[in-house]
Amino acid sequence: NFLALCATNSYDNTTFHRNMKGFMIQGGDPTGTGKGGESIWGGAIDDEFHPQNRVRIVSMANSGPNTNKQQFFITYAKQPHLNNVYTVFGKYDIEYSHLIPPVIQNVRALTIPSTRVIDGFDVLDAMEKAQVDAKFRPLKDIVLRNVTIHANPIADFK
Known part of the structure; x- marks a missing residue:
């Protein structure tokens, strides 16, 4: 699901709509x-389920059991x-050239069991520090510009 959404540019120019310091940042919603x-x-x-007890884990957001769609955190x-x-799911490697109140320029995604951000920690740190309103919505948009898939184990399997 995630790889297909990436391949169809479904995440391009979407905003992260919820940002909770010390917890997580959520995005992937085309409506924002x-x-x-x-x-x-x-x-x-x-x-x-693939339980993890690490920092910078990437997961599907949901509204209850078996309700995964497009959003992630x-x-x-x-x-x-x-x-x-x-x-x-996945493994993120965040590349960036600069932050314009935080903007992710590119996200490289690989799907492997060890699911965590492996690079671009300063980008995540900047995102975590972004000011939010009472509902944890960033005061300035944090935008995911585009996603590039560098390895697709499903396609490679065929």
Whole structure:
């Protein structure tokens, strides 16, 4: 689902709509409201649990069991209480040329079991420090410009 959404540019120019210091930043919603997004199949996707107890884990956001669609989040710190609640996936390598109140220029995604951000920590740190309103929405847009898939294990498997 995530790889297909990346390949179809579904995440390009989307904003991160929720940012909770010490916890996570959430994005992937094309409406920017936190209420939008669809899976590549149109409906929700079942949970697939891969428990992790690390920092900078990338997971599907959901509204309950088996409701995964398009939104995702990246943790700023270890969040063991999220194990068996959210589907962990991918491996991010964030590249950037500059921040214009925080903007991610490119995100390289690889899907492997060890799912965490491996580079671009200063970008995540800047995103975590962004000012938010009472509902944790960033006061200035944090934009994901585009996603480039450098390795697709599903395509490579065929």
